[in-house]
Amino acid sequence: xxxxxxxxxxxxxxxxxxxxxxxxxxxxxxxxxxxxxxxxxxxxxxxxxxxxxxxxxxxxxxxxxxxxxxxxxxxxxxxxxxxxxxxxxxxxxxxxxxxxxxxxxxxxxxxxxxxxxxxxxxxxxxxxxxxxxxxxxxxxxxxxxxxxxxxxxxxxxxxxxxxxxxxxxxxxxxxxxxxxxxxxxxxxxxxxxxxxxxxxxxxxxxxxxxxxxxxxxxxxxxxxxxxxxxxxxxxxxxxxxxxxxxxxxxxxxxxxxxxxxxxxxxxxxxxxxxxxxxxxxxxxxxxxxxxxxxxxxxxxxxxxxxxxxxxxxxxxxxxxxxxxxxxxxxxxxxxxxxxxxxxxxxxxxxxxxxxxxxxxxxxxxxxxxxxxxxxxxxxxxxxxxxxxxxxxxxxxxxxxxxxxxxxxxxx
Amino acid sequence: xxxxxxxxxxxxxxxxxxxxxxxxxxxxxxxxxxxxxxxxxxxxxxxxxxxxxxxxxxxxxxxxxxxxxxxxxxxxxxxxxxxxxxxxxxxxxxxxxxxxxxxxxxxxxxxxxxxxxxxxxxxxxxxxxxxxxxxxxxxxxxxxxxxxxxxxxxxxxxxxxxxxxxxxxxxxxxxxxxxxxxxxxxxxxxxxxxxxxxxxxxxxxxxxxxxxxxxxxxxxxxxxxxxxxxxxxxxxxxxxxxxxxxxxxxxxxxxxxxxxxxxxxxxxxxxxxxxxxx
Amino acid sequence: xxxxxxxxxxxxxxxxxxxxxxxxxxxxxxxxxxxxxxxxxxxxxxxxxxxxxxxxxxxxxxxxxxxxxxxxxxxxxxxxxxxxxxxxxxxxxxxxxxxxxxxxxxxxxxxxxxxxxxxxxxxxxxxxxxxxxxxxxxxxxxxxxxxxxxxxxxxxxxxxxxxxxxxxxxxxxxxxxxxxxxxxxxxxxxxxxxxxxxxxxxxxxxxxxxxxxxxxxxxxxxxxxxxxxxxxxxxxxxxxxxxxxxxxxxxxxxxxxxxxxxxxxxxxxxxxxxxxxxxxxxxxxxxxxxxxxxxxxxxxxxxxxxx
Numbered sequence: 001x002x003x004x005x006x007x008x009x010x011x012x013x014x015x016x017x018x019x020x021x022x023x024x025x026x027x028x029x030x031x032x033x034x035x036x037x038x039x040x041x042x043x044x045x046x047x048x049x050x051x052x053x054x055x056x057x058x059x060x061x062x063x064x065x066x067x068x069x070x071x072x073x074x075x076x077x078x079x080x081x082x083x084x085x086x087x088x089x090x091x092x093x094x095x096x097x098x099x100x101x102x103x104x105x106x107x108x109x110x111x112x113x114x115x116x117x118x119x120x121x122x123x124x125x126x127x128x129x130x131x132x133x134x135x136x137x138x139x140x141x142x143x144x145x146x147x148x149x150x151x152x153x154x155x156x157x158x159x160x161x162x163x164x165x166x167x168x169x170x171x172x173x174x175x176x177x178x179x180x181x182x183x184x185x186x187x188x189x190x191x192x193x194x195x196x197x198x199x200x201x202x203x204x205x206x207x208x209x210x211x212x213x214x215x216x217x218x219x220x221x222x223x224x225x226x227x228x229x230x231x232x233x234x235x236x237x238x239x240x241x242x243x244x245x246x247x248x249x250x251x252x253x254x255x256x257x258x259x260x261x262x263x264x265x266x267x268x269x270x271x272x273x274x275x276x277x278x279x280x281x282x283x284x285x286x287x288x289x290x291x292x293x294x295x296x297x298x299x300x301x302x303x304x305x306x307x308x309x310x311x312x313x314x315x316x317x318x319x320x321x322x323x324x325x326x327x328x329x330x331x332x333x334x335x336x337x338x339x340x341x342x343x344x345x346x347x348x349x350x351x352x353x354x355x356x357x358x359x360x361x362x363x364x365x366x367x368x369x370x371x372x373x374x375x376x377x378x379x380x381x382x383x384x385x386x387x388x389x390x391x392x393x394x395x396x397x398x399x400x401x402x403x404x405x406x407x408x409x410x411x
Numbered sequence: 412x413x414x415x416x417x418x419x420x421x422x423x424x425x426x427x428x429x430x431x432x433x434x435x436x437x438x439x440x441x442x443x444x445x446x447x448x449x450x451x452x453x454x455x456x457x458x459x460x461x462x463x464x465x466x467x468x469x470x471x472x473x474x475x476x477x478x479x480x481x482x483x484x485x486x487x488x489x490x491x492x493x494x495x496x497x498x499x500x501x502x503x504x505x506x507x508x509x510x511x512x513x514x515x516x517x518x519x520x521x522x523x524x525x526x527x528x529x530x531x532x533x534x535x536x537x538x539x540x541x542x543x544x545x546x547x548x549x550x551x552x553x554x555x556x557x558x559x560x561x562x563x564x565x566x567x568x569x570x571x572x573x574x575x576x577x578x579x580x581x582x583x584x585x586x587x588x589x590x591x592x593x594x595x596x597x598x599x600x601x602x603x604x605x606x607x608x609x610x611x612x613x614x615x616x617x618x619x620x621x622x623x624x625x626x627x628x629x630x631x632x633x634x635x636x637x638x639x640x641x642x643x644x645x646x647x648x649x650x651x652x653x654x655x656x657x658x659x660x661x662x663x664x665x666x667x668x669x670x671x672x673x674x675x676x677x678x679x680x681x682x683x684x685x686x687x688x689x
Numbered sequence: 690x691x692x693x694x695x696x697x698x699x700x701x702x703x704x705x706x707x708x709x710x711x712x713x714x715x716x717x718x719x720x721x722x723x724x725x726x727x728x729x730x731x732x733x734x735x736x737x738x739x740x741x742x743x744x745x746x747x748x749x750x751x752x753x754x755x756x757x758x759x760x761x762x763x764x765x766x767x768x769x770x771x772x773x774x775x776x777x778x779x780x781x782x783x784x785x786x787x788x789x790x791x792x793x794x795x796x797x798x799x800x801x802x803x804x805x806x807x808x809x810x811x812x813x814x815x816x817x818x819x820x821x822x823x824x825x826x827x828x829x830x831x832x833x834x835x836x837x838x839x840x841x842x843x844x845x846x847x848x849x850x851x852x853x854x855x856x857x858x859x860x861x862x863x864x865x866x867x868x869x870x871x872x873x874x875x876x877x878x879x880x881x882x883x884x885x886x887x888x889x890x891x892x893x894x895x896x897x898x899x900x901x902x903x904x905x906x907x908x909x910x911x912x913x914x915x916x917x918x919x920x921x922x923x924x925x926x927x928x929x930x931x932x933x934x935x936x937x938x939x940x941x942x943x944x945x946x947x948x949x950x951x952x953x954x955x956x957x958x959x960x961x962x963x964x965x966x967x968x969x970x971x972x973x974x975x976x977x978x979x980x981x982x983x984x985x986x987x988x989x990x991x992x993x994x995x996x
Contacts, residue, residue: 246852
């Protein structure tokens, strides 16, 4: 009994004795030679091959990489590190943090850099401010409707209709057979809603979202019609049941794979699992807004950026150069499962998904919502409003009005 | 001693069935974690709660493949051992002060310490990060250990209630014999509060071992990673490799499970109860 | 008062610090340092930032007085999240205590597989909240294929929209919160129970008490300090809860299960309104302190009654 206590004391003293030299160790290893700190939005499985190849090509640079775990954790940790003067040399800009980071001088200006060559300019606009480019996206994502060919065939359909009326009819036939027609992740902004929004903007000829951000328009003017079309086509028709508000992406995928649901909204990231499950699947864009053409969800993947306060600019630039090289692009997009948006490499895309990329994504027929201010709060508000419509407690008009109210509170 | 009617064999069997049955039912989620680690992603999606259609060790293989998990274990071990010892030391010293003498300092501190429980961790991250940044201990093990010292208030709180129940005659006797307060603390009090010390040590070991938030913000280099951070390596923004996640979780939790089963006896040690009976 | 009492008091006042007083200072020193550095400084920092428009990035910001606090009170969802957090904290405190006490008593009795049962119950809350939230999400799936709904189906009860209905979602969060805490607190009670002198029970057996009477008249009163500790910990811990509701229901549907900590994160870190986030944190600390003070007052009253 006594000796155990004594051992504890010795251990505690030992701790104190160790901490002093360890503290000294801790700080010195941080600024050794040519080390590059990267805080990656993408996980280990995606970045490991890339980092390994980069270090092989640049043996004098050691990469210290840490990973985020999803949007909000990544953004808050990144902010903490930047505010605490420990900004990583290279990090990622995503829809929710790009505005803040660009507006506050945390990112280096990379306009005109050689390594940007080959990136399609359409994708650079999201990461440009006042004519200066701050982020380099190297791949893009898209999402549409994945459908179970066998289930649709049972009710006499070969593919997903491209207009809302026929889509509602398909939904009814599926429901009569006890199959859930359509599902989507209730924890993020509705993909089908935004698909309709994009389709609506195609018919008006203006990007309504950009007008709102510039203060020239309101959500009431731009979003109400899309909310109404969504309400009619997806909610009132019974295509998207209210249960979906309580489901996350994995549960939705699970329902589809188990044959409980005939369709759901997803992109390339689920293809591997759907294939492995042996489902006879196909991809289709969202039904079009009345009088317009079908659209898909899509956008550039989170871009790579260099810290404005980096002390290793050379190494950071070499890293970005590597990301946009043929080798880097291939390693990254294969591991992540996305499509390269750089001419330096063309990705292999799943054959069912390929038409969506060729006919919609690379033709600019995609849309996604990325608020230029208060992004996290606005996205949460969109989700709350869409759930209100799904639950029948909010009207489309009110939903848009509430978005306006929220927007003015984040100015 | 009167043999209680309450411990006859039939009663024990009934208790076993009811309690153990309830425990197993409640432990369904734990079963889910373990069973999923042996499945493929599709199998887990199709049959979440069934046994694997085909047992696979690929997830475990992948988890230990690049060897970084062993460094992570070492880091977590260091942080946990020192973090817990220091917390418990600071907390028990403070608890003893409360029991020793009631003066304005102890009463005041007692009130002030409740403040420590009322502050959400999220709001302490930025200021602490800045502090550690200036001291240069941000991305380091000592830096993490220092953070866990903040839980001393928790240890203090658990210990002080128990300490107050100790009979003061023992202290009086020792003081009359000329023992210094520290010796009384060390040689009399600490041994007497062994159940609660063991409990607190176990609780805090689990808490520190399992902690995710602080390492995720403060650790940015690969070699300083803790084992819980490794778990989240399987997470991606759009899709997570769930079986891998579960496998790493099992690996991460295995040591603490063993630790707990080992320490369980101390928590409910009948020996100490005897000493208190007096 | 007589003369000897007054002179005794005078003697006490003039007496220099006893060795015990000096000792208390040294024993309290470590925790005072730890508290000052790790708790007080961040708190004061939050108070400071709550009075500014700091956005979490640029070092260029201004004092804006109480503007952030006004923002909070004028936003219904922030107050709503405070409401749900309170509901969650209070109901889990009550339910866990009510369930953990009998459980601890049972786990203290003799039966086969006792070690295993104790371990299983304790471990319920050990895997990270984030993981458990996701697993329970599966179990509570509102689709027909959800585990609970399948069980209900066996009894021909229609499926319940567990996570897609406001009130059911709140129920789910509270249910899991209780599930996670019962074993941990039962273990705590188990430890405190070891300090109850066995002869109290022996004496009561001689007097002919049955186990229910023993529980109410011996165990419960002896466990009052433990109950005070346990309820304090549940209350303060669950007021600060984040991971569980976030992974179980993501604060939905329609923010029905949003917690204060989630609101702080939405507004503060990761969002350029660090000042508002800090104000929320300060408000939260104040509310929490109020609740804790109330709880302590009630607890000392109860304790005095039992002593």
